[in-house]
């Protein structure tokens with residue numbers, strides 16, 4: 232009783248967080264052609280910042296999350312200026328720098344928190360009785376935060392001038408510059424926005440699950456897979472593959488232990504990629 | 517008459533090699549000027565330096581009397597210096613309509629944008645029929661029309677066109693020539709036309725500059741250039 236609805240709820244909550252974490256990565260990948268392998272590490276960093284602001288500075292968890300998002304937005308802007316912009320055409324350099332950053336941040340996380348299990352105070356308590364099932368407020372709130380930010384992002388991408396300029400830059404950078412689009416300024420804004428979204432996801436997941444030095448790796452694998460699975464340049468695709476990935480992550484642990492489940496979910500994605508190497512929703516004429 | 521564009525002693529280097537040097541060009545307000553030359557002469561380099569997409573090593577670029585040598589590309593476009601580049605650089609996965617709107621991305625005068633859109637449709641009716649079609653799926657000629665129209669959407673004072681004839685059939689090229697004159701006459705837009713197709717260039721322009729491996733070798737009215745020995749040798753086989 233209630234297994235299917237529960238799976239769906241869990242999948243929706245996870246999906247909203249996966250997608251939120253992936254948006255920045257996808258923007259940077261599509262627009263600037265940079266593969267930011269440190270994206271997951273920054274998501275983790277945001278979780279740690281939020282945790283310490285709550286635990287050590289005694290801040291309210293929402294305030295802490297907001298501050299973490301601001302810090303990460305600033306880091307995103309710095310990354311654009313000093314990594315993505317100068318190494319624009321050099322794929323290998325961006326990979327090198329981002330792997331170095333990822334390792335550094337992870338080591339730092341291990342240093343400060345050791346191997347203890349920590350988590351951010353829950354953003355919601357209590358349960359909601361829907362009659363046919365019960366739902367924790369935490370799940371509801373996590374999902375709603377994801378949903379609202381996602382709607383705002385989609386609005387920006389599809390309905391504003393900034394969104395159209397982002398699209399133009401990702402399709403033809405020189406062409407975009409020649410229309411008078413301030414390519415660097417747009418890139419800076421988008422990096423700030425993308426990092427802040429990942430920060431919110433990290434801060435929410437640090438409460439919904441836990442804060443750990445390998446949470447960045449876990450999300451990184453998901454981000455890479457769902458963005459590749461969606462295909463280059465696809466926003467709508469990310470929504471679908473994000474849900475698919477979350478569904479796999481919600482179903483597999485019911486059947487297998489968590490390690491096997493993760494391996495099986497990842498294998499399923501690899502198989503899908505073998506079927507459609509360019510993803511499922513990428514640019515088509 | 518004052519000049520909308522003045523290029524003075526322009527030099528551009530790519531690394532250690534000189535692409536163009538000591539280039540002087542004047543485009544009078546409301547005029548059509550052409551810059552011709554064979555492959556690798558430095559025509560595109562000259563236009564790109566005017567737009568600031570490649571840096572000028574030496575020299576000055578004056579637009580509407582003001583020094584824009586160090587202005588950003590966006591600033592130049594905002595002032596009315598616009599380029600429809602070689603190879604078009606359209607946004608292939610966006611519709612014709614969005615491509616046109618992106619041409620007007622720096623503008624906020626809704627009515628003006630609408631008026632220019634109508635003008636583009638009068639000029640190239642095919643664009644109106646294909647408003648929702650993705651730019652990348654249009655034919656070469658249609659894409660060139662879209663590239664020119666996108667330039668018009670920025671409401672330029674000077675529209676630079678880099679080899680609009682590239683890859684087009686002779687009949688279409690003649691048509692492009694007519695359209696260029698029409699833009700110039702109806703909107704008073706000054707035109708700087710870079711071409712290898714001298715037939716198109718001479719048909720549309722009144723003044724001509726000739727580049728050869730990075731140097732300006734001849735300039736004058738189209739009539740003078742038509743009879744210039746250097747140019748004759750290069751383009752009409754003697």
Ligand SMILES: Nc1ncnc2c1ncn2[C@@H]1O[C@H](COP(=O)(O)OP(=O)(O)OP(=O)(O)O)[C@@H](O)[C@H]1O
Pocket residue numbers: 530535553554555556557558559560561562602712
């Ligand atoms: N980005 C670049 N890096 C290095 N050299 C370049 C670059 N762009 C152009 N050049 C060189 O500068 C010279 C002038 O090139 P440019 O593209 O301006 O010629 P063009 O007159 O436009 O030729 P075409 O008619 O073939 O378009 C050429 O020798 C070219 O190889």
Ligand SMILES: [Mg+2]
Pocket residue numbers: 559560561602678679
């Ligand atoms: Mg050229």
